[in-house]
Amino acid sequence: MMKIDPRRLLDVLAVARHGSFSGAAEATGVSQPALSQSIALLERELGVRVMERGRHGARLNQAGDALVFHARALENLIERAEEEMRLRARGVLGPLAIGVTPITTVGLVPQALDLLLGETPDVAVKVTEGLDDEILAMLKTRELDLLVSRLGQGSLEGEVESERLFFADWSLVVRPDHPLAEREMISLRELRDLHWVLPAGGSAFRKQMELVFEGAGIDWPIGGISTNSILAIKAIVMSTDCATIISQRLVAVEIAAGRLKAIALGDVGPLKPVGLMWRRGEKLSPLAERFANLMRRLARDDPDPAF
Structure with a gap:
């Protein structure tokens, strides 16, 4: 049975990061011949080359790319173990690393964290917000323990287990005396001339909003106000005739x-499930x-779980 020395995996990762044996050797504090020998032994044990060497440095091939993925996961696992031991030495549990998307940063996640801190005051928690694919990739490489995200999204979801907690939907949000405020339901296609305040490019929130417009067959608005601050979006909508699309949560x-x-928006598709995701198996x-159980309990107790 083939066994890979984990130290050699980390050597491959170092060369991949620095682009050369000399740069990796300097960064890791080992000699260049020792590093080269380590990777040569790894290639001999595996029976395949993992990188191509040349005058301008070292370049990973497909086998090397596959190994680097596992090397990153190993590095993260070691770093998490070291951090946990440092925290335990100080009487603190953790770290608990949770990945979230914008819709899950309010409501149940803060409530669950509040309950967790009430039960276990000496705990270290990290919350990371990102796009679905970004946090799924972080889960797979062990940077995160658990995700609270939309389900059925992302290219890596086949490698995780999931559990639905509630449904989420998008609504048109305006100030109470806006000309549209008396409507109970409206179609996004009716709003082509509306003044919008929407998330700016590069954010997870913007990506989700683009999917809403795309699903309704509407082009993303050219004009309007853009900002990546949800607080600013709320304030602008409260003070102007601009409207936004956002989860009621x-x-x-x-x-x-x-x-x-x-x-309510009548043409943005069905309710979207939101739930927990973790590494399969x-x-x-x-x-x-403990955090997952708190989320389950809050979801069960939510009087109106579909938003």
């Missing part, structure tokens, strides 16, 4: 206070399992 407080009005850590 993100504006529930303002709606309850009478500062904003949500109007692996048990969650006790801390991650």
Whole structure:
């Protein structure tokens, strides 16, 4: 049975990062001949070459790319273990690393974190927001323990297990005295001339909004106001005739206070499931399992789980 020395995996990763044996050797504090020999031994054990060497450095081939993926996961696993031991030495549990998308950064996730901190005050939690594919990739390489995200999205989802918690939908949001505020439902196709405030390019929120417009067969608005601040989007909508598209979960407080009005959109597709995702075939850590159970409990107790 073939066994790979994990130290040689990390050597391949170092060369991949620095583009040469000399750069990797300097960065890792080993001699260049020792590093070259380590990778040569790895190639001999595997029976395949993992990189092409030339005058201008070393370049990974397909086998090398496959190994680097696992090397990154190994490096993250080691770093997480070291961090956990440092925290335990100080009497702190963790780290618990959670990946979220914009729709999950409000509502159940903060509530679950509040309950977790109430039960376990000495805990270290990291919350990372990103696009679906980004946080799925981070989950696979062990940078994250658990995701709270839309389900049925992303190219890596076949390699994770998932569990639905609630449904999410998008609404048109305006100020209460907006000309459209009396409508109970509206079609996105009716709103071509509307003044918009929408997320700017490069954000996870923008990507999700683009999918909403695309699903309704509408081009992304050329004009209007763009910002990556959800607080700014809310403030602008409350103060102008601009409208936005957002999940009611993100504006529930303002709606309850009478500062904003949500109007159902009739042409943005069915409700989208949101839930937990974790690596297939692996048990969650006790801390991650505790957080997952809190999310399940809150989802069950939510009086209106479909938003």
